[in-house]
Amino acid sequence: MRLLMLGGTEFVGRAITEGALARGWDVTVFHRGRHEPPKGVRSLHGDRTGEDGLKALADGKWDAVVDTWSGAPSAVRDTARLLDGRVARYAYISSRSVYEYPTPIGQGEEADVVDGSPDDGDVDYAEAKRGGELAAQGVFGDKSLLVRAGLILGPYENIGRLPWWLIRIAEGGRVLAPGPRDAGLQYIDVRDLAVWTLDAIEQGLSGPYNLISSPGHTTMREFLEACKQTTGSDADLVWTDPERILEAGIEPWTDLPVWLPPGEIYDTMQHTNVDKALATGLECRPVQETVADTWEWLQAIGGRAPQRPDRPAVGLPADKEAEVLEG
Structure with a gap:
């Protein structure tokens, strides 16, 4: 598998990158250059918030991209549009914060979500993550995976x-x-999140999944x-x-x-109801x-x-x- 990791040098992105490398995947990491990525990756530099910040991604093809972006949704929109036709699947690491508060006990991914737009600039965290989801889905449709993580440790x-x-x-x-x-x-170990996300990419899963322990x-x-x-x-x-x-x-x-x-x-x-993720193989240490x-x-x-x-x-x-x- 050829994976494009947007980020990949810190916390969630790093865990996913290391997990992909351990599977023998060919990993390209696109990052700002502030931290060293794991050894064994191809490293591309760019700042998604700057002018021509995506220039390094102008060429190349991948089987999947994983995006952990939590800022302005327009950055996800622009990246997804640029990669359209050159990436088979788009996995966006979202958050349970996209659900309207309070979420009824026992409700799963069908619960109501906050408003958001892929064209938004700086908005609060919940709206940013929801806008990011809509940006990924707007370009990749049923080839997009929305990982709605809870507390990550x-x-x-x-x-x-x-x-x-x-x-x-x-x-x-x-x-x-x-x-x-x-x-x-309830929480999710970052490495368990990485394992499930990579498995989900291999399985071709799409749509939203609550990702946290039982x-x-x-x-x-x-x-x-x-x-x-x-x-x-x-x-x-x-x-x-x-x-x-x-x-x-x-x-x-x-x-x-x-x-x-x-x-x-x-x-x-x-x-949080995690039946959907558990049914697709989620395991928590x-x-x-x-x-x-x-x-x-x-x-x-x-x-x-x-x-x-x-x-x-x-x-x-x-x-x-x-x-x-x-x-």
Whole structure:
């Protein structure tokens, strides 16, 4: 298979690129040149937001393209139009954020989605991803695959969610652990996302797929205990009621990454129907493996996680944590 990877040097793009190389695919990576791509790829440079930014893609043919773009949908539109007739299939890594909020528990890919346009410029994340979907479908039709990923964790993470927990717990001491401790967590290991996406390309799948683990794949307790065990920490996990955390002004998901209190947002994020993806072969590794491999990667790069410049840093300030623990 000849794969064109748009991106391919960070997190999701890198995992897909490495997965394709492991299968013996011929991989071309189109990127801005800010980071080195994996060895063994053909590297093309360009900036999709700049004038003549797609010039390097003017020639060439591929069996499939994978696009992780999360900015202006018009960039997906322009790329898809340029590649029309030279690429057999277009896989767009989208997001569950395209669904209208709140999404009813148990609904799958048929749930209502937000408005979006392939011609949009700078719009919010949900509209950008929906516009990207429409851009891919508008050119490639039933040759397009929409991968609606949920929370993504694993090695190469450049958002900082799992790395923050690992680093914080490795420091030891009393750690604010948000309850309920047995609340289920849904997420997708980036490598499992890569495996499924490449399999889907080989199978010729098309249309939207929710890509995340089954509800309750792990729990908050198992997640944090895995961080403690992996780091060898003597941390004392102080389980704290959601009400007390919220009263202290601590923001779910950002101050305490991956955590959401019970309620409408939790139900929307943690009760995703993934029957369609499971029926096509989605397999998700245990949380202990995701945590251990992410810690190993963190140690290999010096213990400091990379941070995407277009995303805010996550994590709870030490003084705010201490205030709640001492209160």
